[in-house]
Amino acid sequence: MNARTEDKIDFTKIHKDLYSATVKIKEVNAGRGTFLSIEAIGAPGGPEFQAAIGKLYALAYTTKFGISKPKGLDFKVCCLECRYHIEDPEKTPKEKWRWQLMIRIPDEVSADDLEQARQEIRRRKELETSAVQRVEFEEGRCLQVLHVGPYDQVGVVYEALLKHAADRSLAPSGAAHEIYISDPGRVPPERLKTIVRLPVAEKS
Known part of the structure; x- marks a missing residue:
């Protein structure tokens, strides 16, 4: 809860x-927490990294205002977070870094809620956010x-x-x-x- x-x-x-x-x-x-999450490989701050940030925020805000808030579940869109899955950053070129961008969301936000938000984003922005997943970890x-x-x-x-x-x-x-x-x-x-x-x- x-x-x-x-x-x-x-x-x-x-x-x-x-x-x-x-x-x-x-x-x-x-x-343990629940997050919107998108993973990829590339230089932090590079084009793919920035595109992933855009998808995360699009899904977070559409879920908040279009799906969750009308149901009585309101939340502040949280800070951007990133986990870096790299064994040796000194020896790994930045363009080969594997990262996981995340935004924390309430546990009550379901996979169905997110799918509704994805459909709304496709309709309004023609943006595909299927790479953004709901994950839990501790x-x-x-x-x-x-x-x-x-x-x-x-x-x-x-x-x-x-x-x-x-x-x-x-x-x-x-x-x-x-x-x-x-x-x-x-x-x-x-x-x-x-x-x-x-x-x-x-x-x-």
Whole structure:
């Protein structure tokens, strides 16, 4: 079930520990959630990446205003998130990075609701969003920190997370996860805020 704030589901308020962070690394527990998700391979920020973002937001907003809200289920469209499924970013060319863009949605939004929204998008925008799927997953124990600055400088933050984990006998146990708090169309690169999350587990 999802808690509600003023009759509107707002995950940034319900899960403040997951959608806020400081420059000090902290440990969080990321429980099961429901997301709109689209996966592909390509350079982050490239044409395919940007097209995928457009499809995600089209489906999220059409579901909110055209399907869910008329049924009495209102929610704030949440932050854009991305999980990177890469074994070694240093050795893998960016055009071969596998990524999973996501937007969190209420658990109550069904596959049928999304199909209705897809049909509406096809009719109104002639845009195909069938690649966007409804997924559920749980990350569990994670380290999390805030990165302030350009996206291409986030590697320094990952190095800090890995060192923090190693110092505590922890090891990465899942995909690197970024949550984009700022709008890059409105905020200059040096002020962009990104939450960086890394699932971890005790070293075996």
